[in-house]
Amino acid sequence: MVLNVLQKRGPRGLVAVCMNCRYWRPSPHYPYAGYCILHGKVTLEDDSCSMHSPLRLKRNQFYWCSSCKTRVSSEEAGAHASQGHKLYLGAYVEKDVREEIYDAF
Amino acid sequence: MVDLKILIGGPQGGGIESAGQIALKAFVLKGYHVLGSREYQSNIMGAHSYYLVRVMRRRPRALTLPVDVLVALDAESVLTHFEEVRPGGFIVYDSGTANVKASTIAPMAKPLKERLSEFFGRRGSEPTVSEALKVAEERGVTPIGLPMKQLLRRVAEATERPLASISRTVNIMGLAAGLYLAGVELEYVKDAIVAQFSAKPKIIKPNVVAASMAVEHVSELHEGLPRLEDGPLKGKQLMVATGNELVAMAKLVGGLSVQTYYPITPSSDEALYLEEHRYFELNDVAKERLGLEKMGIVVLQTEDELSAINMAIGAALAGARAATSTSGPGFSLMNEAISYAVTVEAPILITLWMRAGPSTGIPTREGQQDLLHALFSGHGDTPKIVVASGDHLEAYWDTIKALEWAERFQTPVIHLVDKYLASSMISIEKREIEPRGYPIMRALKTDGDLRYKVTEDGISPWVPLGSSTMVITGLEHTEDGFATEDPVARDAMMEKRRRKMETIKREIPEEERVRVYGARDADVVLVSWGSTKNPILSAMEALEGEGVGTRFVQIRTFFPFPEDTVSRELSEAKTVIGVEQNLLGQAAFLVRAFTGYRVRHMILKLNGRPIFDDEIVYGVKRILETGEETVVVRGGS
Amino acid sequence: MARSFLEYKTDAWVQWCPGCGDFGILNAIHRALAELDIDPRNLVVVGGIGCSGRTTFYVKGSNLHALHGRAIPLATGVKLANPRLKVVIAGGDGDLLGIGAGHFVAVGRRNVDITVIVFDNAVYGLTKGQAAPTLPSGVKTKALPGPNIQDAVNPLLLALASGYTFIARGYAYHTAQLKEMIKAAISHRGTALVDVLQPCPTYNNVMTNQWYEERVYYLEEEEWDPVVKTPEEYRRKVPLIAAKMLEWGDRIPLGVFLKDETKEPFEERLERQMPGYMDNPPSSRPISVDGYPLADPWKVFEEKVVKKVEASY
Incomplete structure (x- = not known):
C-alpha cells in the first residue's frame, strides 16, 4: 500500500508528490515542509520531481507518524494509515534545533 | 504610554x-x-x-x-x-x-x-x-x-x-x-x-x-496598530539576558574560581553559560597588572549533586571561591553536605533555582516552594545565610554579595532564585551591571593559624588546606580541628556558632535584609519575597490609581531574619496580605515564627505560571471586599 | 632520606581495636610518605567515615575528614582548587564502594591525580559488623544473623572499568610491600587505587589473618609487568589483567595490576583547556585588582548586547 496518497479529485489515484515519496522526511514541527534525502534539499509536501519513488508500507520498519508526532513500528503503522494519518520513513530534524529548545528536566 | x-x-x-x-x-x-x-x-x-x-x-x-x-x-x-x-x-x-x-x-x-x-x-x-x-x-x-x-x-x-x-x-x-x-x-x-x-x-x-x-x-x-514611535533608548545599547545568565555573569565578575553542578532544570543554563565563558579575557588594567591575558574558572559537571556540593566544599577549603548551582530535587541531595559545610565553616555559595514541586513536580515551571527547605536544610542546628532575590538585577548583585558573605562569615550561603527569573529576560543598561560601589575582594579573616579558634565574633582565622598541617572534620572538634566529644569543648563550639549568627545579623545591614516600598500610611501592607517583587510593585501603582494605598515589605534574607523591620511594619498595618507561590505561605510562616505576627490574608499562585500584576490587584481588592483569608489566582496557559 | 616516618605521626590516640589491619596500613602510609619526602603541609589525607577514616587524624598533613561516602568528591574539589597538593584518600570498602560507589567510578573517568586507599575488611566496623560491599555472598561472620545474601563487588575490576590508571592490591600486614605500592600510587600521575585487604578481628571471624596468609601471593612471583605505554598495549594486556583481577579463593594475587601511562591526568586536561590553570590555580589566583573585577561584563558577555550590525545579505 502506498502511503499518504493525496485525496485529490481527478483521474489519477496517486499524485506523485514529496509527501508520498520514500525519499522525503517532513519537519516534525511544520510537516507541510520537509527534506528530500535524494536531492539534499528542503521541499514542500506537494512538490514533485522525476525521481519520485512511492512510499509503501513494509514490514520490519519504523515510521514517523506526522499526525501523532511519534514513531510507530510497521505493526501499528497500518492502523494509523487507515485512519488517514501521514506516515514517513523519518522526520527531518534541523541541525540547529538545539538552539531552539530548552533545559527541561 | x-x-x-x-x-x-x-x-x-x-x-x-x-x-x-x-x-x-x-x-x-x-x-x-x-x-x-x-x-x-x-x-x-x-x-x-x-x-x-x-x-x-x-x-x-x-x-x-x-x-x-x-x-x-x-x-x-x-x-x-x-x-x-x-x-x-x-x-x-x-x-x-x-x-x-x-x-x-x-x-x-x-x-x-x-x-x-x-x-x-x-x-x-x-x-x-x-x-x-x-x-x-x-x-x-x-x-x-x-x-x-x-x-x-x-x-x-x-x-x-x-x-x-x-x-x-x-x-x-x-x-x-x-x-x-x-x-x-x-x-x-x-x-x-x-x-x-x-x-x-x-x-x-x-x-x-x-x-x-x-x-x-x-x-x-490590515493596517494593524498605530505605528510605534521611537522609544527613549533609541541608539543606546542594551543587553538582553536571562536570570540564569546574569547569575553566571555575576559569578565571573565576583571572582568565582570553581563551579560544580549536576544538570537540572532550571539551573543548568546558568552553569552552561558560565562554562561557555570559563576562560575569559581580562580587562586592560588586570592584563597590565597581572601580566596575563586570560583567566579560568573550573566549571565541572559532576556525577550527582552529592558530588557537586562536596567538591565545591573541598575547593573552598583549599582556598577557591567556590559555588554550586541546583534546583529543589538536587538540593535535597545536598542536604547532608550543607550541614557539613556549616560545621567545617566552608565558604560556599549554593544557587538554588526553585521550580514547581513537590517531587519532580513540573520541572520547567515557576514555584517558590523551597524557602523552608533552604532555611531548615541540613541536620543538626545549621545556621547559614539564606538570601532571596526579587528580580534579575538583584540576582546579579546578590550573587556578588553572597560570594563575599560566604567568605566573610565562613559559612554556606543559599541564594534563592525562582524559575521565573531563570528563564525570563530583561533589557539592561551598561551601568546596571558595571561593578561599582561594591569592591570585589577576598574576605577571609587571616589573623592566626588556629583554624577553629573560639572568638568573640564567632569567626575563626581562615587557614586553607595546603598552608599548614591541620585537620578539618565534620565531627565536633576542638579549636585545632581535632575530633572531640568533650562536653565543655562542645559547648564552646555551639556558642561560637550562635555568636557567628549574631555577627552575621549585625554586619549585614537591615536594609540589605529587607526592603520596604510604598506609602508609610498605607492601609494595606503586602509581604512577599522572590520574583513576585516586580509584579507587586507594578500592582501597587495600579492600586494607587484606584485609590488603594499599599506598602510592600520585601524580605530578602530569611537567615538572618529582619525581625525589627518586619515586626514594625506589620504591627502598624490595618490589613496585611502575603503574596507567595507556595501552598503554605512559607514566608508568612516564618514571619510568625520570627516575629509572632500572624499574616491573616494570602494571595497564592500555585499553577506553575509566574504571577501577573493584575492578579495581585485582583487579589488585594477581593480581600478588601470580602475579607477572605486566601485568594488563589490562576492565570496563564 | 630527609624525613623520619615519625614526623608523619600525630599526637592523637590511635583508637583502633587490637589486631586491626588498619595499624599495618597506617604504618605503611607513614613510611611511604617519609620515603617520598612529602612536606606534610602539601599533603591532604581525606578520610571517609568509619574506622579507616580516622586515618585523617593519625597522619600529619593538611587533612580533611569527609562525610560518609563523600571523600572522593571532597578530595577532588581540593585537588581542582590546588593541583600542587598531594591528595590521598583513606576510606573503608563500605564508604568508598557502598555509599560512595558513584564517586569511586567518576573519579576514574576523570583520572584526577589522587590516590585512593581502600581499607578493605569486608565489614562495617563502627556500626557493629554488618556486611560491607566486598564481603562474598554466603559468608556468615559471627556478627551477621545469617549468611551474607548479597554478592561482593570486585574493587579492582570496578576501578579498571572506571578508567583508573593505577590499580594495586596489598595486604595490611605486609607493610614493606604495601609501603612500596602506596609510594608507587602516590607517585603515579592519575587516579590510583590501592585496595588493601585486611582482617577485622572484632567482626570478621572468617577472613582472618591466617585465612589471608594462606591465600595471598604476589604478582611479581609470576613476572608480571603492569606498565602500559600505548593504547595498543592496553588492548592487548587488559584481558590478562582482568582475568588476574578475577582470581579469588584459594589463591589471591597481590601487587600492582596496572600502571597505565597512556592517559592524561585531569589537571593536564584543564591546563590544556585553560592555559595558565596550573600557574594560577583557583586556590590562589587573584579575583580582582584593587577591588575591581578582572573582566568587564559588557565586554566578556558582549554577545548579549543588542546592537545594530551592518551586514550585506
Whole structure:
C-alpha cells in the first residue's frame, strides 16, 4: 500500500508528490515542509520531481507518524494509515534545533 | 504610554526561541525596554511552548495577559491562547491549520482538550482552530491568516534557492507579521534578524525575504496598530539576558574560581553559560597588572549533586571561591553536605533555582516552594545565610554579595532564585551591571593559624588546606580541628556558632535584609519575597490609581531574619496580605515564627505560571471586599 | 632520606581495636610518605567515615575528614582548587564502594591525580559488623544473623572499568610491600587505587589473618609487568589483567595490576583547556585588582548586547 496518497479529485489515484515519496522526511514541527534525502534539499509536501519513488508500507520498519508526532513500528503503522494519518520513513530534524529548545528536566 | 504585549506560540524546537529573541531585539533597537519569558514543558521537541514579550518605555515589571498580538505558529497555539488576546488585538495564525480539531493534536494536554470540548460544546460547536478564531473575533480580536506553505514556496522562489531552514522561516514569517500588526516597521525586524544570526550569514537573507513577504501579505489585509514611535533608548545599547545568565555573569565578575553542578532544570543554563565563558579575557588594567591575558574558572559537571556540593566544599577549603548551582530535587541531595559545610565553616555559595514541586513536580515551571527547605536544610542546628532575590538585577548583585558573605562569615550561603527569573529576560543598561560601589575582594579573616579558634565574633582565622598541617572534620572538634566529644569543648563550639549568627545579623545591614516600598500610611501592607517583587510593585501603582494605598515589605534574607523591620511594619498595618507561590505561605510562616505576627490574608499562585500584576490587584481588592483569608489566582496557559 | 616516618605521626590516640589491619596500613602510609619526602603541609589525607577514616587524624598533613561516602568528591574539589597538593584518600570498602560507589567510578573517568586507599575488611566496623560491599555472598561472620545474601563487588575490576590508571592490591600486614605500592600510587600521575585487604578481628571471624596468609601471593612471583605505554598495549594486556583481577579463593594475587601511562591526568586536561590553570590555580589566583573585577561584563558577555550590525545579505 502506498502511503499518504493525496485525496485529490481527478483521474489519477496517486499524485506523485514529496509527501508520498520514500525519499522525503517532513519537519516534525511544520510537516507541510520537509527534506528530500535524494536531492539534499528542503521541499514542500506537494512538490514533485522525476525521481519520485512511492512510499509503501513494509514490514520490519519504523515510521514517523506526522499526525501523532511519534514513531510507530510497521505493526501499528497500518492502523494509523487507515485512519488517514501521514506516515514517513523519518522526520527531518534541523541541525540547529538545539538552539531552539530548552533545559527541561 | 507604550505597553505592548506579544505572545509567540508553537511547538518546542519550532523556532520559538529565536522568534522570541528577535522580537526582543527589534524592540530594543527601536529604543524600548523589554521583558520576555519562555514558558515550556518538560519536553525536548514537539510540545507546546511560548514566549511572552512585554515592551515599555521603562523596564516592564511584570508579565500580564491579555496580549495585543498572538503569533500562533501552529494549531495548538491558537487553541491554547485564543482567549488571551485583548479586544482590538490580533491573532496571526497559519491559515492551513483552520480545520484542525483539538482532538487530533497529539501533544495537547488531555485536561485542556476536555476543557475545550466543554467550552465549545456549550456553544454547540467543536474545538477547531476556526471555531476558536470565531470566539476571538466575537470579542473584537482580528484573526490574520498566513498561508504558511504558500509563503514558504514564495520565499524559495524569491531567493532562487531551496529553503535554508523550515522552522527558522516559518517562525520569522509569523513573527514579522505579528510585529507589523503591533506597529513595528519591517526595518527593525530586519536589523534584529541580522543581529540574531550574525554568526550564521547563510540564513539571514532567506529570513529577511521571509519577513518581507509576510509583512507584504499582512499589510494588504490590515493596517494593524498605530505605528510605534521611537522609544527613549533609541541608539543606546542594551543587553538582553536571562536570570540564569546574569547569575553566571555575576559569578565571573565576583571572582568565582570553581563551579560544580549536576544538570537540572532550571539551573543548568546558568552553569552552561558560565562554562561557555570559563576562560575569559581580562580587562586592560588586570592584563597590565597581572601580566596575563586570560583567566579560568573550573566549571565541572559532576556525577550527582552529592558530588557537586562536596567538591565545591573541598575547593573552598583549599582556598577557591567556590559555588554550586541546583534546583529543589538536587538540593535535597545536598542536604547532608550543607550541614557539613556549616560545621567545617566552608565558604560556599549554593544557587538554588526553585521550580514547581513537590517531587519532580513540573520541572520547567515557576514555584517558590523551597524557602523552608533552604532555611531548615541540613541536620543538626545549621545556621547559614539564606538570601532571596526579587528580580534579575538583584540576582546579579546578590550573587556578588553572597560570594563575599560566604567568605566573610565562613559559612554556606543559599541564594534563592525562582524559575521565573531563570528563564525570563530583561533589557539592561551598561551601568546596571558595571561593578561599582561594591569592591570585589577576598574576605577571609587571616589573623592566626588556629583554624577553629573560639572568638568573640564567632569567626575563626581562615587557614586553607595546603598552608599548614591541620585537620578539618565534620565531627565536633576542638579549636585545632581535632575530633572531640568533650562536653565543655562542645559547648564552646555551639556558642561560637550562635555568636557567628549574631555577627552575621549585625554586619549585614537591615536594609540589605529587607526592603520596604510604598506609602508609610498605607492601609494595606503586602509581604512577599522572590520574583513576585516586580509584579507587586507594578500592582501597587495600579492600586494607587484606584485609590488603594499599599506598602510592600520585601524580605530578602530569611537567615538572618529582619525581625525589627518586619515586626514594625506589620504591627502598624490595618490589613496585611502575603503574596507567595507556595501552598503554605512559607514566608508568612516564618514571619510568625520570627516575629509572632500572624499574616491573616494570602494571595497564592500555585499553577506553575509566574504571577501577573493584575492578579495581585485582583487579589488585594477581593480581600478588601470580602475579607477572605486566601485568594488563589490562576492565570496563564 | 630527609624525613623520619615519625614526623608523619600525630599526637592523637590511635583508637583502633587490637589486631586491626588498619595499624599495618597506617604504618605503611607513614613510611611511604617519609620515603617520598612529602612536606606534610602539601599533603591532604581525606578520610571517609568509619574506622579507616580516622586515618585523617593519625597522619600529619593538611587533612580533611569527609562525610560518609563523600571523600572522593571532597578530595577532588581540593585537588581542582590546588593541583600542587598531594591528595590521598583513606576510606573503608563500605564508604568508598557502598555509599560512595558513584564517586569511586567518576573519579576514574576523570583520572584526577589522587590516590585512593581502600581499607578493605569486608565489614562495617563502627556500626557493629554488618556486611560491607566486598564481603562474598554466603559468608556468615559471627556478627551477621545469617549468611551474607548479597554478592561482593570486585574493587579492582570496578576501578579498571572506571578508567583508573593505577590499580594495586596489598595486604595490611605486609607493610614493606604495601609501603612500596602506596609510594608507587602516590607517585603515579592519575587516579590510583590501592585496595588493601585486611582482617577485622572484632567482626570478621572468617577472613582472618591466617585465612589471608594462606591465600595471598604476589604478582611479581609470576613476572608480571603492569606498565602500559600505548593504547595498543592496553588492548592487548587488559584481558590478562582482568582475568588476574578475577582470581579469588584459594589463591589471591597481590601487587600492582596496572600502571597505565597512556592517559592524561585531569589537571593536564584543564591546563590544556585553560592555559595558565596550573600557574594560577583557583586556590590562589587573584579575583580582582584593587577591588575591581578582572573582566568587564559588557565586554566578556558582549554577545548579549543588542546592537545594530551592518551586514550585506
